[in-house]
Amino acid sequence: MSKPQIALVTGASRGAGKGIALGLAEKGMTVYVTGRSTEVGSAKGWDGATLPGTVLETAEEITKAGGKGIAVVCDHADDAQVAALFEQIKEEQGRLDILVNNAAYIHPQLIEPKPFYEKGLDAQFILDVGLRSAYVASWHAAKIMAEQKSGLIVFTSSFGASCYMHGAAYGAQKAGLDKFAHDMAVDLEDVNVQTLSIWMGPLVTERAIIAAEVHPEQYTEFMATAETPEFIGRIVYAVANDDKASEISGHTVISAEIAKDRYNISDREGKFPPSYREMLGSPNPPNPAKVY
Template sequence: MGFANDRIVVVTGASRGAGKGIALALGQPGTTVYVTGRTELEGDAPLPGTVAATAAEITARGGVGVPVICDHADDAAVERLFSRVASDHGRLDILVNNALAVPDELALRGPFWEKPLSMQKILDVGMRSTYVASWYAAPLLVANGAGLIVNTSSFGARCYMHGPAYGAGKAAVDKMAHDMALDLKPFDVAAISLWMGMLKTERTAAAIGGNVEAYKQFAAHAESAEFPGLVIDALARDPKLMARTGQVLIGAEVALELGVTDIDGNQPPSHRGFLGDPTIFSDAVVQ
């Protein structure tokens, strides 16, 4: 596809974590990145980070960061987001669906029925929000004549990870990428789902706390929050991108293939051998 540097990008859920890292990695000089999230001011959320801070860092690096307060559980707010992109630029090059409601109880041990019913929020902002954002973004991508939708996902789509709500949400966005790819392919717009590894984020830093020694193994294999964004950038620039459309890809494996290293120069490993292979869908089409 070979996107130029004047591309227009939307990254959802980018106040912090993977979304922030992806937005920073994609926000290269000349690129405009719309950064969405709910956190407007420091202190509004338990973890540090705001949409404005992410956007400001993109701008400081030479891109153009545009902060947009957007609750991805609110379809009207999502519609306003993409109407703004259409009004400002009339096109879109890349959509990264990363917004995810992360319940405080996500990592609790025990069967799903002993966890709060609110765990299903992950199916609203995560699964459903991916469909809604893609629905509003698709006409802009199609009109552009080229583009890329990336759904951030994980090995939890294939193995037991945090329980059925999390697993169902990740499996769903993988399948959405596959099916959206079929509809988008005639317009040279790709859709893929990207399995990220363990990430060094504000959330993991808070979880580790002062137990740095106990998490040495994690640190040795974890990816920076920017690493998935570097992989997405390489995919977007890959002339063979459309050959990958509809697939579930492991970020670390794509990085190795395309010559991408993490920001510290390390080559993060794939966890395929331990956590499982990406899903391969049937080629059958029923319309």
């Protein structure tokens, strides 16, 4: 696989997307980042507090970190805006080496310990911006990557694909992303494009820090060993540079495990984050059967 140069990380105004983009920036990549936030104040934490970060600020930090940041204001619920995004990348760069599908609708009641029918019906919007949007972005990216015969499409997933986590809509979205990686790998195998779904562990993000304050009984212990989002970006870069990445294409992997066992990538203070496989479940292994 040739050295990756151009990446796109969706949903990168803050949180996981921002950190992943910064992890790629450390390697000198040009990173396109999308988001809707152009002014601080549009996103709120679980306690109602204003969250920091805009897509424009993320692009600036990417450049400061050693890469080249390019912000594109994009609503991933709008297919026309997404199509224009990929046209822009193709016109400006002529290629795309990494797509990280991270954009997702975060419902304000997501972490409330209530059954799904007591939460607002709009919680299911994560199946639009989160699942459907990842399909649309991957469809556009695959066309570029198939033509150049190289590339990596990543889905940011979680243990919620296996265990009960945040309710039915969240779990279905994560399970769907894993299946996207599995099935898209079959279609992309002959054009040397890899796919991967990554179960990220608890992450040190703006929302997570507030969650630990709002629900300390659920999150305080997890946060003590939480992963940085930049850690996920370094894993993505390692996979994109892995000459044997086809071995894991279509798989769903646990971030802590692939980082330690395959790439020897550590996180904060040189430590390896724990895997929560025994507590929260295991990814499904790839199924070799094909039915057309």
